[in-house]
Amino acid sequence: MMEMKPKFDIALNIIRSIYPELHKIIFYGELFGTGVYNRVKYGIELYFYGFDIFVNDHYLDFDQMCEIYKASDIFHSLVISRGNFNDLININPNFDSEIAKHFLQEHIENNMAEGVVIIPTKNYIYGNGSRCIIKHK
Numbered sequence: 001m002m003e004m005k006p007k008f009d010i011a012l013n014i015i016r017s018i019y020p021e022l023h024k025i026i027f028y029g030e031l032f033g034t035g036v037y038n039r040v041k042y043g044i045e046l047y048f049y050g051f052d053i054f055v056n057d058h059y060l061d062f063d064q065m066c067e068i069y070k071a072s073d074i075f076h077s078l079v080i081s082r083g084n085f086n087d088l089i090n091i092n093p094n095f096d097s098e099i100a101k102h103f104l105q106e107h108i109e110n111n112m113a114e115g116v117v118i119i120p121t122k123n124y125i126y127g128n129g130s131r132c133i134i135k136h137k
Contacts (some may be wrong), residue, residue, distance in 0.1 A: 004048055004074070011072035019055055028052035029076075029089070041111050043103035046103075050076040059131060069079045075102070079101075081115060089091045093136050 003099045008027060016022050029050040033043045050069045060068070062077075069076035080099055081091060098114040100106070115137035124132040 007072045009072060011068050013051070014068050014071055015055060023056050024054070025056075026054040028054065033103075034124060037114075039112075040100075040114060041108055042097070042099050045074050047103065049099075050074050050131055051133070059123055061123055062119055077117070078102075082121070085118070088116075089134070089136060091116055091136070 012025065013025065015025060027050060029048050029052075031046055032049055033046040036046065049064075053065045055067060059065075066076055066079075080098075081088060093113070093115040095113055096109065097111050100108050100111055101114075115135055118134040118136055120132055124128065126132065
């Protein structure tokens with residue numbers, strides 16, 4: 001797996017510039033690649049996939065999270081489509097993964113994605129404190 005600490009240091013510095021009173025930060029993501037999940041081929045080594053950032057007492061909005069990961073050269077959530085909920089929930093979750101193309105620079109036929117995650121670009125918090133996020137498989 002590539003060295004990630006310098007990339008997270010960049011992300012941390014960006015966040016500190018936005019939030020000078022930084023008390024807590026959590027980078028959410030997952031490891032994927034060779035030996036982690038064998039049904040989908042993602043690449044030839046282990047990779048980190050960032051999908052959320054929690055700062056102090058809240059999660060960053062989706063676009064801000066993507067900007068920070070991108071500026072830090074950390075692979076992160078791919079945007080397949082933007083639109084209203086009805087349009088997004090009707091996306092067919094059975095499609096070839098685009099992640100392998102990113103790491104292998106090739107398209108792999110019948111390399112089905114694990115589904116799609118539908119998340120508002122601006123966080124929506126329910127009355128019980130939970131966020132609106134849907135995994136559609």
